[in-house]
Amino acid sequence: MGLAADRSARAKIGFDVLASQGLVLGVGGFLWQANEAPDPEWLRKRGILTVTGQLNDVPPAFKLAVAPEALRSAYQKLMTDFSDLEAADLAPLDAFVARILLVHHWRRIVLRAPELPIALQPKDWPAAKGRGFVAQLYRDLVAVSEPWLDRPVAGGMTTLPPPDTSFSRRFS
Numbered sequence: 001m002g003l004a005a006d007r008s009a010r011a012k013i014g015f016d017v018l019a020s021q022g023l024v025l026g027v028g029g030f031l032w033q034a035n036e037a038p039d040p041e042w043l044r045k046r047g048i049l050t051v052t053g054q055l056n057d058v059p060p061a062f063k064l065a066v067a068p069e070a071l072r073s074a075y076q077k078l079m080t081d082f083s084d085l086e087a088a089d090l091a092p093l094d095a096f097v098a099r100i101l102l103v104h105h106w107r108r109i110v111l112r113a114p115e116l117p118i119a120l121q122p123k124d125w126p127a128a129k130g131r132g133f134v135a136q137l138y139r140d141l142v143a144v145s146e147p148w149l150d151r152p153v154a155g156g157m158t159t160l161p162p163p164d165t166s167f168s169r170r171f172s
Helices: 003-013 040-045 060-066 069-086 092-110 127-150 165-169
Strands: 015-018 023-026 030-033 049-052
Touching: 069 092, 069 127, 092 127
Parallel strands: 015 049
Antiparallel strands: 015 023, 023 030
């Protein structure tokens, strides 16, 4: 199923809430910045329930709906799977490969479910811990892997230009 078809199928069973933090939320993986969300009239025409208001008291069942156990498990699995790399003494090429895999696995999580506002996070939600873990490990892997990228390459190719300032803000 394509991404558009998947979104459409989830929209038919979802509902959206405009949160005070400027987010539009929905069960089934929807989380938009308010300025990027579908037009409320478009949603209404398709029979999708929309509710506008502020988050004052969020029921636990709603928190579980927007933060499913599978997502919690994905964060925990990522930290477990990559924890051995924290103390590993890797060669530059191995660190580069680990860096690529880390980003790939992180993106698989965050593209499925963008970060929830604190008011919607269930107790002990691992997103912040996961982001911190990935950020630190990424910085550690960058320090070891950059020399591999900076080495001269056969065939007359020049080295890569240095990264811009946004590079150091990744995962922050």
